[in-house]
Amino acid sequence: MRPHVILNAAMTLDGKIATETFSSEISGHEDLKRVHELRKEVDAIMVGINTLLADDPRLTIHKIPTLSKYNPIRIVVDNNARTPLDARILNNEAPTIIAVSQKAPLAKVRKLKEKVKVYTCGEDQVNLVKLMEKLKNMGINTLMLEGGSTLNFSMLNNGLVDEVRVCIAPMIVGGIKAKTLVDGAGINYMQDSIKLQLKKKYVLGKDLILEYIVEH
Numbered sequence: 196m197r198p199h200v201i202l203n204a205a206m207t208l209d210g211k212i213a214t215e216t217f218s219s220e221i222s223g224h225e226d227l228k229r230v231h232e233l234r235k236e237v238d239a240i241m242v243g244i245n246t247l248l249a250d251d252p253r254l255t256i257h258k259i260p261t262l263s264k265y266n267p268i269r270i271v272v273d274n275n276a277r278t279p280l281d282a283r284i285l286n287n288e289a290p291t292i293i294a295v296s297q298k299a300p301l302a303k304v305r306k307l308k309e310k311v312k313v314y315t316c317g318e319d320q321v322n323l324v325k326l327m328e329k330l331k332n333m334g335i336n337t338l339m340l341e342g343g344s345t346l347n348f349s350m351l352n353n354g355l356v357d358e359v360r361v362c363i364a365p366m367i368v369g370g371i372k373a374k375t376l377v378d379g380a381g382i383n384y385m386q387d388s389i390k391l392q393l394k395k396k397y398v399l400g401k402d403l404i405l406e407y408i409v410e411h
């Protein structure tokens with residue numbers, strides 16, 4: 196058993212989720228509101244450590260007016276406990292879980308534990324299957340995966356993603372080292388690709404929103 200996982204991202208027409216210099220302001224105003232509406236509907240939001248280091252996100256609901264103080268649980272997938280002690284995700288706006296592997300330095304893990312929950316889950320790398328089981332057992336039924344491209348690949352390749360929602364902005368940036376929606380090791384043959392079904396498409400301001408179901 197695991198949570199229902201929605202991968203959400205904003206990308207340029209050429210599939211980049213950031214430039215080579217890690218600039219990643221892609222979504223228009225309306226799309227940012229859509230993302231924050233979606234955050235309201237999920238129990239947790241998860242990102243990879245490189246996204247945290249590049250963007251220092253708060254991962255809270257703050258772009259839309261809301262009466263409730265609800266914020267989903269924030270989860271960082273961080274093998275070596277590299278999360279900086281002054282990262283905004285460690286603030287008290289919402290609960291946070293850092294998922295680390297057994298190779299994470301204990302001294303740093305101890306420091307992080309003074310601020311948030313730390314789960315050790317996997318030997319050399321965070322075991323995402325086990326992490327998802329653990330999150331489900333603690334009552335997380337829906338999880339929004341907010342990148343980046345390395346974690347997106349690992350989650351998709353492990354069959355852990357149920358929906359993909361993308362905002363395609365009318366921008367092109369190129370750059371061979373610029374991150375795309377899904378990077379990681381990749382799949383060798385098209386016949387083995389992860390297959391999706393288009394569920395919904397609409398225009399939002401200048402952007403195009405596509406929503407897919409992942410076939411399992």
Ligand SMILES: NC(=O)c1ccc[n+]([C@@H]2O[C@H](COP(=O)([O-])OP(=O)(O)OC[C@H]3O[C@@H](n4cnc5c(N)ncnc54)[C@H](OP(=O)(O)O)[C@@H]3O)[C@@H](O)[C@H]2O)c1
Pocket residue numbers: 203204205206211212213217218219221242243244245246247249250272273274275276277320321322323341342343344345346347349350374378
């Ligand atoms: N446009 C958008 O919607 C959007 C959204 C999110 C991010 N971004 C951009 O994406 C970029 C970051 O993407 P990224 O691909 O470099 O990094 P990432 O996916 O955010 O983080 C990947 C890192 O997570 C750690 N990790 C731990 N366990 C893992 C596992 N089982 N599978 C995969 N990763 C695991 C690894 O680092 P360690 O080994 O060090 O732990 C890995 O290198 C940033 O520039 C950010 O701005 C854009």
